[in-house]
Every structure is written in C-alpha cells, then in structure tokens.
Amino acid sequence: MPLKIYIDGKFYNKKDAKVSVLDHGLLYGDGVFEGIRSYNRLVFCLEKHIDRLYKSAAAITLKIPITRKEMIKAVCAALKKNRLVDGYVRLIVTRGEGDLGLDPRKCKGNARVIIIADKIMLYPRKFYDAGLSIITARTQQNPIETLHPGIKSLNYLNNILAKIEAVNGGHEEAIMLNTKGYVTECTGDNIFIVKNNVVYTPPASVGILMGVTREMVIGIAKKKKIKLTQVPFKRNRIYTADECFLTGTAAELIPVVKVDGKKVGTGLPGKTTAIFLQEFKELTKTCGTKLS
Ligand code: PXG
Numbered sequence: 001m002p003l004k005i006y007i008d009g010k011f012y013n014k015k016d017a018k019v020s021v022l023d024h025g026l027l028y029g030d031g032v033f034e035g036i037r038s039y040n041r042l043v044f045c046l047e048k049h050i051d052r053l054y055k056s057a058a059a060i061t062l063k064i065p066i067t068r069k070e071m072i073k074a075v076c077a078a079l080k081k082n083r084l085v086d087g088y089v090r091l092i093v094t095r096g097e098g099d100l101g102l103d104p105r106k107c108k109g110n111a112r113v114i115i116i117a118d119k120i121m122l123y124p125r126k127f128y129d130a131g132l133s134i135i136t137a138r139t140q141q142n143p144i145e146t147l148h149p150g151i152k153s154l155n156y157l158n159n160i161l162a163k164i165e166a167v168n169g170g171h172e173e174a175i176m177l178n179t180k181g182y183v184t185e186c187t188g189d190n191i192f193i194v195k196n197n198v199v200y201t202p203p204a205s206v207g208i209l210m211g212v213t214r215e216m217v218i219g220i221a222k223k224k225k226i227k228l229t230q231v232p233f234k235r236n237r238i239y240t241a242d243e244c245f246l247t248g249t250a251a252e253l254i255p256v257v258k259v260d261g262k263k264v265g266t267g268l269p270g271k272t273t274a275i276f277l278q279e280f281k282e283l284t285k286t287c288g289t290k291l292s
Contacts, residue, residue: 008113134259152209
C-alpha cells in the first residue's frame, strides 16, 4: 500500500503528494515542524507536541489554519490511514505559497499543513548497547537573540552544519555550544550528564529546544527521587562526568560513552541512564493519545 500523505485536509498517495515550488517553506525554511511517535497505537505525548507546534508557529507569526483539536484528529487520521501501529509522524506547517520575495505577507495566509506518517527509523541497536561517540561541533548554537533554538522551525541549517561535522568525523551526533561556551544540546537531541548520582541538563536560558523527551526525563527523576538540576555547564563537565545520555523522540534515551575522543566515565553505558531508559519505556505505554 503506498504511503498516504495529508496535505491541507486531504490524503494523497506519496507520488501525488506535492506542494508548490513557491512555498516559502521550501524557499526560505519559513515554517515549523514536529516529530511525533506512536507506540502500539498510542501517540506518545501528542498534546505536548501539538502545544509546541502552535508555540513555534506563534513565535514566527504563522497562523495555523486549523484548531489544535483538528490537528490532533488529523495526526491520528494519518496514522490510521497508513495502518501504523508503531509509527513516526512528521508534522509540518509552512507559510504556504507566495512569490519570490521573502515577505511572508505574499503568502496571503495560505499556511499549509502536511502530515507524513511512516515507520520509525531508529539508531541501530549497537549504539544503545555500546553507546555513542560524539563530538563538540565548531558550529555554535544560534544565539537566543537570533532564530531562537526553542522554535522548531523548518530552518535547521545550523544544526545540519554541526551534523555534517559529526558525520565527517565518523560520529553520529555533535554537541553545540552557545557563543559563551556553554553546552546547549545536540543537533537533534537534548543532553544530560550524571556526576556523583546527580543529573544535570542545560536550562532553557542557554538556548535549547525544550524537548518532550527531556521533559519526561525530568519527570522520571522526580518520581524516582533522583536529584536533577537544570544548570549551565561547559564541556569539561562532560569529560569528567560519570555518565552522559541524549534524549529525543526518535532516539528515546541513548547513552554517550565518548566525547571529543575522551571516555565518559568507564566508557560504557551507565546505570543511571539504564534506569531512566527503563522508566521511559514504561511511559511509552501510558502517556499519550490512543488511536480509536
Ligand atoms: N533538540 C533538537 C534540536 C531537536 O531537533 C530534540 C532536541 C529533542 O526533542 P524531543 O521533543 O523529540 O524530545 C530535537 C528533536 C531527526 C529529527 O531526524 C530530530 C528531531 C526531530 C525530528 C527529526 O534527527 N529532534
């Protein structure tokens, strides 16, 4: 069965799912997106993703043409239409079709909603078992005074430049520092370290995407009475940490065992990371919106 893709209220076969070359999402990266996952027909934290989508849109003065309720329905419909039990949804809202000028007013409120529901592509198992080796990128995080990293916009070039550095060095991910040298996040994941049984993750103020998985990890720490603090830190704190892990919708929680060629802790995935991963797996069975 060909993939059925939602564009503005209708489903199209993949080969017919097309948008204009004058769409400002394509011309300028003018739009926002979300990556959402379903586990056994439970759309994980769907409302949180929808909230973030509408927040991102508001931050770029993009008016989404449908209500949150309609959006939730459409995401569920896209998963059902493609008979996905464990799926991945890419939800995209672009400024829509305009002309060659970058003035968003030319798009005349044609904002376009696209929903692609497909199978999830995961990091290979070996990375969960052995942990990732990552680097610090020379490409810095966008300062919060520019395109705020908390906005999940279609303009991911900065992250892609950092990702290219990682890939060129034979790594899977790269840490981006802010202009003051503080650790922010990776190109598609938030970052956590553990030192002496305390968990640390960078706060919003350094410039990060407020990850849904990150929020779940913070909740798990509370529940398990593990001390977790959101404080700025520099990369030397990762080099001397006992454990490090990344969080993201696609990756879930993935251990990091090497940063910039230096072993983190014992150089093996840590026990605190394992506890969080175990608890997270439980949440994927209960947190979200069940497909009817
Ligand atoms: N930081 C950034 C910059 C992200 O893009 C996260 C953190 C984690 O957020 P969530 O809410 O997923 O826990 C993300 C999300 C990809 C891809 O293809 C990555 C994301 C989203 C969609 C696709 O690598 N990362």
